[in-house]
Every structure is written in structure tokens, then in C-alpha cells.
Amino acid sequence: MLHPNRFSGKVALVTGAAQGIGKTVALQLLQEAGSVVMVDRSPIVNEIASQLSEDHKNKALPVVADLEQFSGFQSVVEQAVAKFGRIDILINNVGGTIWMKPFATYEEDQIEKEIRRSLFPTLWGCRAVLPVMLDQKGGVIVNVSSVATRGINRVPYAAAKGGVNALTAAMAFEYAEKNIRVNAVAPGGTEAPERLIPRNETPDSEQEKLWRQEVANQTTESSLMKRYGTIEEQTSAILFLASDEASYITGVTIPVAGGDLG
Secondary structure (H helix, E strand, O other), X not given: OOOOOOOOOOEEEEEOOOOHHHHHHHHHHHHOOOEEEEEEOOOHHHHHHHOOOHHHHOOEEEEEOOOOOHHHHHHHHHHHHHHHOOOOEEEEOOOOXXXXXXXXXXXXXXXXXXXXXXXXXXXXXXXXHHHHHHHOOOEEEEEEOOHHXXXXXXXHXXXXXXXXXXXXXXXXXXXXXXXXXXXXXXXXXXXXXXXXXXXXXXXXXXXHHHHHHHHHHHHHHHOOOOOOEEHXXXXXXXXXXXXXXXXXXXXXXXXXXXXOOO
16 A cells, blocks of 8 residues: 655665565655665666656665675665765665575585575664764664564574564664664565575575475464465555654564464
8 A cells, every 4th residue: 555755755775675575665665755775786676776757766776785795785875875865764675595494404604694694784784874864863774574583494594583683672772762763574474476586596406395395384384364475565564664653663573474473
């Protein structure tokens, strides 16, 4: 559901904006009168921006960056401020399971890659944007976590998203008096088109396909509603927390998972 002018005068930075939840969030922010910095590691984000209407093009800034590095996120923040003069909203959407398999089968470098993918972009994003929000005396951060903090075949990812939940609560505690709200949304299983860029460049073995199916089965069974959610259902929760409608909400992680609390 669209809320015309809900983000009028606001500048939002959305990561992972080339596809899935991040793309939908970024496009709806534009439709609701916001200005948007659309960030992704893939140049596809430039193609998306080029297809916008002329009015929306003027309010969108596509940026290609490696957000697993603090320097990458700092550069994005600098470009955002240079273009729009401020950042009112940060939506940390980068992350996602690379492998799905029993923890005993993970290799050391795979564990490190999972943490770098699903914790550090959020950690770096919060740190990079804070000076801007402190200078402008306010802001909103929405982190995208996951209910997979309790689930099978994704222990490193669960650890990363557990870290996202913890930093969300701690930052909200630390910066509430500075007029900065920090919340998280924890999606459950979400129906989405096939990824344009796979998280794992190596195709799954037959055994790995079985392990992924175990995750899908457990995800559905853990949901009271016994189904996956839609991208639109996730987007609605994220944008609510980003809006002034949630002005008295901070420091919480809201599951959007059909009753699965993670």
C-alpha cells in the first residue's frame, strides 16, 4: 500500500537495492516522495535507476560499492551528502545466507565469509552514517535481520543476524537521546524472484540441494501461517519503522514471519 508524500523531504540510503526487498523498498520510497541513494555491489543498480521516470531520476542516486569494507560505506555516505546534503534514513538490507548446510561441514573461510556478508555491512553502515545523523540532530536506522537466528543449517548466518539484533538494541540505547531511532525487521521465508547474482557462485551439489530443502521445510513449519511471506509484506514493515508513524518505537527487532519469532 502506498502512502503518498509519507517521505516528502526525507533522504534515504538503501543498501542491496539492485533486487529483492532492497529494490522494492527503494522504489516505494521514491513513489512516496522520498529521495533515495540506491546502493549495491552490482552495476545492475545503475540500470534500475536509468529506467526511472524523469521525476524519480532527479531524486535517485545509484551507487556501486563494496559494503563489506568500511571505506566502501564511507564513500557512499560522502556521495549521498554531496548529492542531497543529508541522510534522514538508513536501511541496512545487505546480507543473506551463502551456504545452507550443517555447521560441522562449514570450512573456516566459509564461516568468515558468512559473517562478513551478513554482519559487517550493517555494522559499517551504522558507523558510517552516525556522524551525519549526529550533526543534523536526528535520523532513523532500520536494519534487516532474520528469524533464522533460530533454525537449521545456517549457524554462521544465524550468528551474524544475532549480531545485527544486538547492535540494533545497543545503538538504540546509546543514541535515543540524540534523536536517532534504531530498529530492525526480521523477515522469515520470503517469496522472491530468482536472484540476478547468486550469493554462492558455485552450484549446489545434490547433497547441498537436500540441505537447502530442509531449511525451506523448517521455515514453513516454523511459521504459524505455514507459508512464505511476500516482498511487499516485508517492505511494508520496513517502511513503517522508517517513517514518522513509528516515532515512539526504538530498540526493537520485529519478526515479519507469519508468527515465527526466530
